[in-house]
Amino acid sequence: MKLVLLSGGSGKRLWPLSNDTRSKQFLKVLQGKNGEKQSMVQRVWGQLKAVGLADSAVIATSKMQRDMIYRQLGTEVPLIIEPERRDTFPAIALATSYLYTKNLTKEETVVVLPVDPYVEDSFFQRVKELERVLEHSNAELALIGVKPTYPSSKYGYIVPKEKVNGTEYFSVHYFTEKPSEEKAEALIAMNAFWNCGVFAFKLKYMVHLLEKKGIPLYFNELVNQYHTLPKISFDYEVVEKANHIVVLPYDGYWKDLGTWNTLTEEMATRQIGKGVLADDTVNTHLVNELDIPVTVIGTKDLVVAASPDGILVADKASSPKIKDLINGFNQPPMYEERIWGWSRVLDYAKYEDGQEMVTKRICIHQGKNSSYHYHHLRDEVWTIVRGEGELALDESIAHVKAGDIIHLPAGRKHGIRAITELEFIEVQTGSGISDEDFERLYFDWDDVIRHIQKSNPNLYCKKKREV
Amino acid sequence: MKLVLLSGGSGKRLWPLSNDTRSKQFLKVLQGKNGEKQSMVQRVWGQLKAVGLADSAVIATSKMQRDMIYRQLGTEVPLIIEPERRDTFPAIALATSYLYTKNLTKEETVVVLPVDPYVEDSFFQRVKELERVLEHSNAELALIGVKPTYPSSKYGYIVPKEKVNGTEYFSVHYFTEKPSEEKAEALIAMNAFWNCGVFAFKLKYMVHLLEKKGIPLYFNELVNQYHTLPKISFDYEVVEKANHIVVLPYDGYWKDLGTWNTLTEEMATRQIGKGVLADDTVNTHLVNELDIPVTVIGTKDLVVAASPDGILVADKASSPKIKDLINGFNQPPMYEERIWGWSRVLDYAKYEDGQEMVTKRICIHQGKNSSYHYHHLRDEVWTIVRGEGELALDESIAHVKAGDIIHLPAGRKHGIRAITELEFIEVQTGSGISDEDFERLYFDWDDVIRHIQKSNPNLYCKKKREV
Numbered sequence: 001m002k003l004v005l006l007s008g009g010s011g012k013r014l015w016p017l018s019n020d021t022r023s024k025q026f027l028k029v030l031q032g033k034n035g036e037k038q039s040m041v042q043r044v045w046g047q048l049k050a051v052g053l054a055d056s057a058v059i060a061t062s063k064m065q066r067d068m069i070y071r072q073l074g075t076e077v078p079l080i081i082e083p084e085r086r087d088t089f090p091a092i093a094l095a096t097s098y099l100y101t102k103n104l105t106k107e108e109t110v111v112v113l114p115v116d117p118y119v120e121d122s123f124f125q126r127v128k129e130l131e132r133v134l135e136h137s138n139a140e141l142a143l144i145g146v147k148p149t150y151p152s153s154k155y156g157y158i159v160p161k162e163k164v165n166g167t168e169y170f171s172v173h174y175f176t177e178k179p180s181e182e183k184a185e186a187l188i189a190m191n192a193f194w195n196c197g198v199f200a201f202k203l204k205y206m207v208h209l210l211e212k213k214g215i216p217l218y219f220n221e222l223v224n225q226y227h228t229l230p231k232i233s234f235d236y237e238v239v240e241k242a243n244h245i246v247v248l249p250y251d252g253y254w255k256d257l258g259t260w261n262t263l264t265e266e267m268a269t270r271q272i273g274k275g276v277l278a279d280d281t282v283n284t285h286l287v288n289e290l291d292i293p294v295t296v297i298g299t300k301d302l303v304v305a306a307s308p309d310g311i312l313v314a315d316k317a318s319s320p321k322i323k324d325l326i327n328g329f330n331q332p333p334m335y336e337e338r339i340w341g342w343s344r345v346l347d348y349a350k351y352e353d354g355q356e357m358v359t360k361r362i363c364i365h366q367g368k369n370s371s372y373h374y375h376h377l378r379d380e381v382w383t384i385v386r387g388e389g390e391l392a393l394d395e396s397i398a399h400v401k402a403g404d405i406i407h408l409p410a411g412r413k414h415g416i417r418a419i420t421e422l423e424f425i426e427v428q429t430g431s432g433i434s435d436e437d438f439e440r441l442y443f444d445w446d447d448v449i450r451h452i453q454k455s456n457p458n459l460y461c462k463k464k465r466e467v
Numbered sequence: 468m469k470l471v472l473l474s475g476g477s478g479k480r481l482w483p484l485s486n487d488t489r490s491k492q493f494l495k496v497l498q499g500k501n502g503e504k505q506s507m508v509q510r511v512w513g514q515l516k517a518v519g520l521a522d523s524a525v526i527a528t529s530k531m532q533r534d535m536i537y538r539q540l541g542t543e544v545p546l547i548i549e550p551e552r553r554d555t556f557p558a559i560a561l562a563t564s565y566l567y568t569k570n571l572t573k574e575e576t577v578v579v580l581p582v583d584p585y586v587e588d589s590f591f592q593r594v595k596e597l598e599r600v601l602e603h604s605n606a607e608l609a610l611i612g613v614k615p616t617y618p619s620s621k622y623g624y625i626v627p628k629e630k631v632n633g634t635e636y637f638s639v640h641y642f643t644e645k646p647s648e649e650k651a652e653a654l655i656a657m658n659a660f661w662n663c664g665v666f667a668f669k670l671k672y673m674v675h676l677l678e679k680k681g682i683p684l685y686f687n688e689l690v691n692q693y694h695t696l697p698k699i700s701f702d703y704e705v706v707e708k709a710n711h712i713v714v715l716p717y718d719g720y721w722k723d724l725g726t727w728n729t730l731t732e733e734m735a736t737r738q739i740g741k742g743v744l745a746d747d748t749v750n751t752h753l754v755n756e757l758d759i760p761v762t763v764i765g766t767k768d769l770v771v772a773a774s775p776d777g778i779l780v781a782d783k784a785s786s787p788k789i790k791d792l793i794n795g796f797n798q799p800p801m802y803e804e805r806i807w808g809w810s811r812v813l814d815y816a817k818y819e820d821g822q823e824m825v826t827k828r829i830c831i832h833q834g835k836n837s838s839y840h841y842h843h844l845r846d847e848v849w850t851i852v853r854g855e856g857e858l859a860l861d862e863s864i865a866h867v868k869a870g871d872i873i874h875l876p877a878g879r880k881h882g883i884r885a886i887t888e889l890e891f892i893e894v895q896t897g898s899g900i901s902d903e904d905f906e907r908l909y910f911d912w913d914d915v916i917r918h919i920q921k922s923n924p925n926l927y928c929k930k931k932r933e934v
Contacts, residue, residue, distance in 0.1 A: 276792055294778040298785025311761040313780050318765025346813040347828050357852040359892050361814050381872050383848045383894040385824040405848050425826050425894045427850040
């Protein structure tokens with residue numbers, strides 16, 4: 001049995017804390033073990049470990065989320081990197097080709113599920129049982145159906161036929177999306193379930209389906225053609241067209257923490273970050289990632305969320321509207337967690353003459369390094385404010401430490417490795433400053449050293465300050 | 468007739484927009500002429516000009532507000548700088564000694580008033596009439612009494628005796644502070660007025676009073692002894708002890724814009740600064756001085772105010788509580804407007820080893836200069852990101868421009884003058900970073916040049932880039 005966890009989402013509904021590199025599943029707001037806060041991804045990964053499924057899991061995601069997943073779950077987690085964001089059908093097709101290329105037997109059961117359901121541990125016991133259900137029923141697809149607790153008009157419903165004799169599962173009659181509350185009540189009376197996006201199938205089922213559609217089965221080939229796949233969901237392209245689907249009920253806690261009003265209900269504390277929630281606030285949550293203190297007074301049913309990307313002040317019930325309101329914003333992420341550390345935009349400006357300025361604070365964790373790269377359009381000045389490191393500057397290596405200033409005009413190749421936790425302030429100036437203006441030469445530090453040793457066979461090991 | 472405008476206040480009630488250098492009277496949120504926003508001080512100064520009183524006015528304030536007043540009203544405005552903040556009695560005593568030392572005749576009428584009443588122009592016509600009222604009544608003090616529009620429990624009341632025959636003014640019977648609403652209704656039935664803090668007296672009255680108390684009459688002497696004066700209000704120390712006080716009614720608009728709920732009622736627009744007030748917000752005001760966008764959704768009767776010092780989210784009626792809540796905060800101002808430009812703290816950190824980092828963005832206006840100074844405890848790195856200037860560095864002068872980097876280790880004397888509008892990013896590192904660690908040598912740029920010419924008679928005029 002193989003698990004494919006889909007880690008998608010731009011997380012616009014949880015603006016300003018979520019952005020393109022940090023979707024909602026990475027926000028550390030839930031109560032973890034030992035009093036530490038944890039993210040949805042970390043909670044689910046812990047649950048998978050608890051039921052012995054983590055070793056069978058692979059995460060399908062985009063390049064932008066890679067660093068975040070490695071930071072939160074460790075670098076051992078196997079990833080399937082989508083070349084671009086399309087939809088769940090292309091993502092599951094890619095996962096299929098990945099497993100096929102890895103020589104998984106065609107009889108293997110594959111379970112696809114979202115990376116962030118907020119559920120009890122028993123949910124994953126149910127997921128484990130899908131293999132047996134699929135065997136027993138001989139169905140094309142086996143799903144998990146959540147027993148509804150109220151007639152929600154926000155979810156999709158799975159309407160079952162009769163229960164299969166002597167088993168726990170049902171044959172699926174039909175699906176229906178976001179019914180009215182009245183309709184939902186009627187569906188619940190018919191024993192309908194919420195669709196929580198869990199799909200199990202035999203690998204051969206999807207392999208045949210891809211063959212039929214002329215989609216390449218070999219991973220590298222599909223990666224190259226990924227941009228040609230239709231942007232369509234797995235539900236529409238596969239589930240709704242299948243002939244034999246069964247559903248296994250799950251009668252426990254399940255919640256989609258996709259909006260501020262649902263997320264705050266599960267938050268570890270009413271306040272995260274700097275500030276004061278006055279005693280007279282009622283049902284008010286504050287999540288503040290800024291260094292600027294937030295003071296909240298006399299409010300009711302409010303969520304206040306602040307990050308370098310923006311500040312949200314919203315009535316909880318109205319908070320889902322954020323998705324539409326921020327569609328106009330097209331700001332790059334201000335705070336990014338990366339495999340080597342983090343970076344935060346402190347300020348930026350564009351002057352009348354077209355010149356731009358971006359100031360960042362950058363932290364490289366001990367033993368980690370930035371890539372060795374250069375820029376075409378911007379000069380950079382680094383002022384090291386903490387720690388010490390090894391700087392690769394064109395074809396030389398130098399030891400640097402707090403207090404040192406490094407001048408990096410456009411075109412100058414540079415990379416830095418932290419000997420101790422290292423921080424510097426980066427001032428970028430130029431016109432046309434963007435993340436695109438970035439020519440990466442090497443990422444592995446050994447490669448950087450080898451490159452420099454080619455021009456300067458004796459230079460390395462002369463670890464004195466030269467900057 | 469001389470007007471003394473008292474410009475005091477730490478402005479805690481309008482946190483986070485007001486701070487020690489920018490009290491509430493300097494916030495540009497009111498509707499000015501030509502669609503420009505103006506501050507309370509600018510509005511009052513314009514009204515004084517309109518009635519011909521500006522030329523007779525002097526502003527009593529602290530050193531911290533000096534730059535702000537010059538920026539908002541121009542550098543021609545005469546100031547009386549209090550050596551430290553005490554209370555209104557010491558402030559008015561100092562103003563008295565200032566006027567006495569300037570050889571004002573003792574028969575001159577002095578009117579003391581707050582720098583920021585929100586009133587109609589006719590209020591200042593009334594102020595003008597106080598001179599005549601003082602002459603005619605032969606009273607020690609003549610006040611303005613505002614005709615109450617509702618039984619407020621927040622104001623002080625002036626209870627009059629009968630009207631003086633054939634005049635517009637009343638003799639004052641007694642004062643009462645912040646009565647209950649019932650009591651306030653009874654006071655209004657007795658024709659009581661709101662006390663708006665306007666006091667007129669003959670200079671000789673205060674001169675005698677200071678003499679009696681043994682307080683020096685000469686300005687420089689009083690400045691030196693200022694710290695010995697009692698911290699007490701003019702109301703308690705003088706007004707309540709006076710025998711003959713009259714009050715001149717003002718029957719027009721008067722408002723104390725000292726809290727967010729009263730201020731927002733007079734704001735030029737519902738939103739100032741970056742962000743979105745969604746259509747479903749009701750009676751909600753947003754003032755955002757950050758570059759970070761603020762999105763407000765589904766709120767009612769709310770004020771959201773954001774500045775580098777903090778972010779306030781408050782129910783309007785509850786907003787006055789902010790004063791108590793922020794008493795615990797003791798953060799230096801993050802944004803400061805200065806006579807030479809402005810500076811903004813972008814980030815700061817204190818590391819485990821006691822080392823600190825402060826990053827600022829600093830703008831020097833064309834033709835202005837910073838002082839020539841040095842620090843004992845911190846190194847600074849300036850990266851010029853915009854414009855060009857003249858840098859004084861120890862005993863040399865150099866031309867600098869965008870792209871240049873200036874290294875300023877502790878002890879190095881430096882100052883900069885902007886040839887065009889100049890901006891730089893300043894990274895401070897060291898331990899014990901504070902505004903106190905600042906040794907000013909010269910402020911006037913001619914003095915800086917003269918100082919450097921002493922050691923380098925030929926150096927100046929060699930305007931080439933040397934940094």
